[in-house]
Every structure is written in structure tokens, then in C-alpha cells.
Amino acid sequence: MAAASMMPIFSQNVSSNSDLVPEWSRQEVSTGTTIMAVEYDGGVVVGADSRTTTGAYIANRVTDKLTRIHDRIYCCRSGSAADTQAIAEVVSYQLGFHSIELDEPPLVETAAHLFRASCYRYREELMAGILVAGWDRRKGGQVYCVPIGGMLVRQPVSVGGSGSSYIYGFMDSNYKPGLSKDQCLDLTTKALTLAMERDGSSGGVVRLATISEDGVERRVILGDQLPKFSTH
Amino acid sequence: MLGEAEPQWISEEVKTGTTIIAIEFNGGVVLGSDSRVSAGDSVVNRVMNKLSPLHDKIYCALSGSAADAQTIAEMVNYQLDVHSLEIDEDPQVRSAATLVKNISYKYKEELSAHLIVAGWDRRDGGQVFATLGGLLTRQPFAIGGSGSSYVYGFVDAEYRRGMTKEECQKFVVNTLALAMNRDGSSGGVAYIVTIDEHSTDEKVILGNDLPTFFDQ
Numbered sequence: 001m002a003a004a005s006m007m008p009i010f011s012q013n014v015s016s017n018s019d020l021v022p023e024w025s026r027q028e029v030s031t032g033t034t035i036m037a038v039e040y041d042g043g044v045v046v047g048a049d050s051r052t053t054t055g056a057y058i059a060n061r062v063t064d065k066l067t068r069i070h071d072r073i074y075c076c077r078s079g080s081a082a083d084t085q086a087i088a089e090v091v092s093y094q095l096g097f098h099s100i101e102l103d104e105p106p107l108v109e110t111a112a113h114l115f116r117a118s119c120y121r122y123r124e125e126l127m128a129g130i131l132v133a134g135w136d137r138r139k140g141g142q143v144y145c146v147p148i149g150g151m152l153v154r155q156p157v158s159v160g161g162s163g164s165s166y167i168y169g170f171m172d173s174n175y176k177p178g179l180s181k182d183q184c185l186d187l188t189t190k191a192l193t194l195a196m197e198r199d200g201s202s203g204g205v206v207r208l209a210t211i212s213e214d215g216v217e218r219r220v221i222l223g224d225q226l227p228k229f230s231t232h
Numbered sequence: 233m234l235g236e237a238e239p240q241w242i243s244e245e246v247k248t249g250t251t252i253i254a255i256e257f258n259g260g261v262v263l264g265s266d267s268r269v270s271a272g273d274s275v276v277n278r279v280m281n282k283l284s285p286l287h288d289k290i291y292c293a294l295s296g297s298a299a300d301a302q303t304i305a306e307m308v309n310y311q312l313d314v315h316s317l318e319i320d321e322d323p324q325v326r327s328a329a330t331l332v333k334n335i336s337y338k339y340k341e342e343l344s345a346h347l348i349v350a351g352w353d354r355r356d357g358g359q360v361f362a363t364l365g366g367l368l369t370r371q372p373f374a375i376g377g378s379g380s381s382y383v384y385g386f387v388d389a390e391y392r393r394g395m396t397k398e399e400c401q402k403f404v405v406n407t408l409a410l411a412m413n414r415d416g417s418s419g420g421v422a423y424i425v426t427i428d429e430h431s432t433d434e435k436v437i438l439g440n441d442l443p444t445f446f447d448q
Contacts (some may be wrong), residue, residue, distance in 0.1 A: 194385035227239060
């Protein structure tokens with residue numbers, strides 16, 4: 001390979017070495033994804049699609065992107081599958097240990113801060129966008145957003161992943177404070193379905209979980225049961 | 233030799249970041265756009281009307297590179313004028329869209345603009361055509377520009393066949409407002425054009441008159 005002796009300030013390439021091998025074999029496994037979390041009075045609803053891609057190949061069409069961190073704290077993972085799994089495992093361990101020391105169920109805010117600590121410290125190496133959601137006795141249902149880069153912010157409703165761009169408008173117009181649990185489930189299902197229809201990296205089934213004082217209730221909505229939107 | 237760097241916006245291409253939308257109803261069309269033109273991080277025009285007339289009852293909505301989009305619109309405006317003199321009647325919307333498509337396709341490597349063409353003609357009533365990348369397709373409605381990504385879900389969910397003119401206008405205003413809220417390259421005021429058999433009506437909706445949503 002010829003070494004360049006003088007590099008211009010910026011360079012424009014017509015082609016590169018990577019043209020010799022198919023693109024998908026160089027692609028990282030990514031949870032393309034659409035994830036969403038909504039607070040309601042008494043808990044949270046979290047939802048995700050189920051597609052994991054390696055380039056254009058769907059490596060897993062029934063992925064579970066809703067990962068348990070503690071009894072009443074879940075996270076929704078988007079970005080690199082490996083990175084998010086690794087971070088979630090580390091945080092689960094740290095939180096479990098902390099909860100034993102405290103002798104109390106941990107706070108959602110604590111879990112969110114642990115995620116943020118890892119995502120911010122290793123921000124150059126990681127590609128992870130995470131929603132942390134759950135219920136605790138102090139503040140009830142909470143949703144925290146930890147996007148790529150390692151920021152932390154609490155929001156009543158949050159979406160993430162590549163498919164999220166397409167549903168900001170839908171979410172802004174359909175979410176209102178004070179929705180009931182069933183309205184939140186309906187909103188999440190519709191939003192995920194709309195995103196899955198437009199984003200090539202999102203698809204499969206819709207996985208939902210409701211977290212409240214009473215525990216965690218999980219469900220799956222299969223392809224043929226998803227809501228239908230007519231655009232013709 | 234160290235000199236003062238010139239401001240970034242001087243060297244950045246001027247883009248109409250944008251959100252544009254056109255929708256057909258029984259008897260006409262409604263077009264809408266935002267008004268922001270950006271060069272890098274600067275807004276160089278906050279009141280630009282991106283709905284450009286191609287003929288009395290045919291308009292196009294501009295997005296992408298401001299220079300490319302305006303040039304295409306002007307060229308097609310001229311070609312349509314000549315064409316309508318030749319056939320001695322008002323041109324069809326499909327003709328206008330085909331002229332736009334021909335330029336967009338032939339120069340697709342050099343251009344980076346997307347125009348949505350919409351209007352009314354006697355033969356087929358209200359029609360909306362998308363010309364993204366040099367294709368030509370008639371659609372019940374079309375959205376485009378950087379802000380459109382954020383409202384695909386909204387328009388997919390809210391669109392119904394057989395909406396009235398007033399419902400279409402409301403649909404367009406809501407869509408623009410949502411996109412302008414989320415897209416940094418869209419903003420300013422909303423321009424709405426309603427075309428039907430009897431009239432072509434241009435309207436501006438100022439910032440504080442736009443619909444607001446739960447977080448505002």
C-alpha cells in the first residue's frame with residue numbers, strides 16, 4: 001500500500017479498499033431498532049421491535065431487546081448488540097450488588113446513572129443508545145434516556161433507535177400527560193408498528209412490557225395482529 | 233501563515249433543509265412548506281417561500297440544494313410556458329411532473345434537489361407527483377425534505393382517503409408544525425397553497441399561530 005507523503009487537509013475518495021469484500025461481512029451486528037418507553041401514573045410501558053441485523057442480513061428476527069436489569073427495572077437496547085448486552089450485564093451486576101448493600105429495591109434513577117457512567121466513560125468505543133425504565137416506591141414510574149454519547153435525561157416519553165426518527169411526529173401529536181396504562185400500550189404498539197413499516201432495520205414482532213408496583217407483565221404482538229394503517 | 237478563518241457559512245452550500253408536503257383531495261390539492269434556508273449552522277433566509285409556481289394551477293415544492301431546486305423550477309416554468317402555447321390550453325400536471333423528472337433524472341449525479349409537483353387540471357383533477365431521484369410516481373400525498381423523516385409515522389397514521397379540502401389543510405399544517413419542531417433544518421413560518429378548479433389560494437401561517445403540542 002503506497003504511503004502518502006503529504007496529506008491534504010481533507011481528502012475525497014472515489015473508492016476504497018473496502019470495495020473488494022461485500023459490505024455486509026464488514027458490518028457490525030446492530031440492533032437497528034425502534035424502542036420506546038412511556039410513563040403513566042403507577043408505572044411504565046416499554047416496547048421494542050425484534051430485528052437484529054448484520055448489514056442487510058437479519059441475524060435474529062425474534063430478538064428480545066427488553067432486558068431485565070432488576071425486578072422492576074428494564075432497559076431497551078439500541079445500537080451495537082454486543083455493546084449494549086455487555087453494558088446491561090455490567091449494570092445488572094452493579095445494581096444487584098448495590099441493592100443487597102442497601103437491603104432495598106434499587107431506584108430507577110440509580111440504574112440510569114450506572115448506565116450513564118459506563119456509556120459516558122467509554123463513549124469513544126461504544127455505540128449504545130439505551131432507555132432505562134421502571135418503577136420504584138419513591139418516584140413511581142420513570143423513563144430515563146441515555147443516548148449515544150452518554151447524556152442522561154428523564155422524559156415522560158422517549159423513543160430511540162434508527163426507526164425512532166419516523167415516529168417523532170406521531171409521538172408529539174398523540175402523547176398527552178395523564179394517559180392510562182392501556183392508552184400507553186396502545187400508543188406504543190401503534191408507534192412501533194409505524195416505525196417498523198418505514199425503517200428497514202426494524203421489524204418482526206412487537207415486544208411490550210408493563211412495569212408497576214405489582215410486577216412485570218410481558219407480551220408479544222405477532223405480525224398479523226399488528227394494527228393496520230392504510231395509506232392508499 | 234495563520235490567518236483568520238472565514239465564517240463557516242460562507243463556504244457551506246446553501247440548502248433548503250426543509251419539510252415539504254402535498255396532498256390531493258377530490259377537486260384539488262394542498263401544498264405546504266416551511267421557510268428555513270440554512271448554510272451550515274446559519275439560517276440565511278427565515279422566510280423563504282418554497283412553493284414555487286410552475287403554471288397557474290401547478291405548483292412545485294422545493295427541497296435539497298436551494299440553487300439546484302430553484303434552477304429546476306425556473307427551467308420547467310419556462311418549458312411549460314412554451315408547451316402550453318404550443319398546445320393552446322392549460323398544461324396537465326403530469327406534463328409538468330414529467331419535465332421535472334426529466335431534468336432530475338438526466339442530471340441526477342450533479343443535482344441534489346427533490347421537487348414535489350402538485351396541481352389541478354381539467355382531465356384528472358387534483359394530482360400529486362413525487363420525483364425523488366428521477367422517478368415519477370403519482371401518490372395520494374407526498375412528503376419530502378429533511379424534516380419529513382420525523383413525520384412518516386404521523387402521516388401514515390393520520391391519512392385517510394376521501395378527506396375534504398379543510399381536513400387536508402389541517403393535515404398539512406399539523407404535519408409541518410410537527411416536523412418543524414423536531415428538524416433543526418426546518419422552521420420559520422408555514423406556507424400553504426390550495427389549488428382547485430376555481431382558484432389558487434396562497435396563505436402564510438406565522439410561528440405563533442402554528443399548532444402546539446404537549447411539550448410546548
